[in-house]
Amino acid sequence: MTNVIEVSGLTKRYRDVLAVDDVSFDIQKDTIYGLLGRNGAGKTTVMSILTAQNFATTGDVRVFGQNPYENASVLARMCFVRESQKYPDDALPAHAFKTARLFFPNWDQQLAEQLIDDFQLPLKRRIKKLSRGQLSAVGVIIGLASRAEITFFDEPYLGLDAVARQIFYDRLLEDYTKHPRTVILSSHLIDEVANLIERVLVIDRGRILLDEDTDSMRDRAVNVVGDETAVDAFVAGREVIHREKLGRVASVTVLGALGDDDRERLAQAGLDVAPVSLQQLIVRITQHAGSAEPSLNDEGALR
């Protein structure tokens, strides 16, 4: 696999906040990434540094092997529309798309028109008068139709209803299949995008907690459900990341794949095994990491 982005030792410090803390990771070509994490975890900061919209305090970022800062040949191959993107004051969606067509060499006008239709976006209304969902649709359309080799979507679904979100996921997958490229999708709605993303990057308090294929993630943890004492006996010596109890029934989430002998033991003890959804797993791992090491900033207090 070739890497299109290589990040090493990336740190971003604002006056009193450490937004990104010595992060290193690679992004592979033609893969859909889920960049997952809580509000303020550093997702947008990382994406804006990768696209040279923001600056690293220390560390090195290579995109297509080069420094992206003031590098038109690299930037033209990337597209990053922010969640809170600003547009020129008088701009209509039609203007924004016309401008995007000028700057993105792979722009597909037909796809843009189809998406405008799908999202029922009014082209003749000023962007600043659009609803939150319509504003998100403008960003989604630019992101998809620009067909950039690396496309970032920063919580693209804000204000979009369930139907529009599904349209986005469907169109993304459809177009990705026809024109493979690297997509980095930041999201809170983990289960909604779970089937879309091939690789997961979990970021929490400025650090990468997980960098893994989505498929192997599914085997990472299981829920063991049943009589509390039997469950406790089974999970002894395993890494428990979550525990719930209702009466005498306990449900415990443990890390690690189950072998055949494990399954046999479970069957004998009369315990059930339930899969852990990607969202549950990520929530648990994030909480676990949060409680394991004392947080540096009070903001990170977990509930």
Next chain:
Amino acid sequence: MSRTTNVVRMQLVNRQTFIWIPLIVLGGALVITLAIYAMLGSAGVETAMYGGGAQAPLWYFLVVGIYSLTLTFPFAQAMSVTRREFYLGTVLTAVLASAILAVVFMVGGLVEQATGGWWMNGFFFYLPWIWESGPAAAGVFYFTVAMLFFVIGFWAATVYKRFGSLVLTTTLIGVGILIVVGLFIVGRLNAWAQVFTWFAAQGSLGLALWGILLTAVLAAMSFLTLRRAVP
């Protein structure tokens, strides 16, 4: 280069900001000024009448300079435009808009000379001290003033974008204090006569050339500030 000219097209998305409002301000000021001249004329004023209403669209270029950064820079970043491309394209747009305005002023001044001040000895575009070196010099003068106002607005907006409102306010107050100190020193040296003589000696063309120098300095400072600005 084509990406830079595309920035011009992106800036001109704000057609209202760049073209229509300045023209409406100019047209409005012209109509009001001429109405006043007509009233004065009917009241029996015979001498030549000059007004300062033509300044209005030039002042508005301050606003244009601010808008072209605050509203369009973040969008340019989303369009994967480098800061250098954005800067060059934006300055080019300002050159075009200032040139159009200068041509309008030149044509207006020539019309006023030909018609003897709208047949009522009232002048809006034609001010003798600006036109003393001819229409071309007057055009250069108006172009420079528009560019200077634009660059001041653009420069202030880049400082705001990069360092925030506290630094911008402090800087503006600092500039104000420097000017006052300058005026004070001139006063203490009893040098006002020399200063006015110098201004008079420069003429409108000379002042325009000094204005171009100041514009270039501010433009260069804006670029250095913009290089590390975050949308």
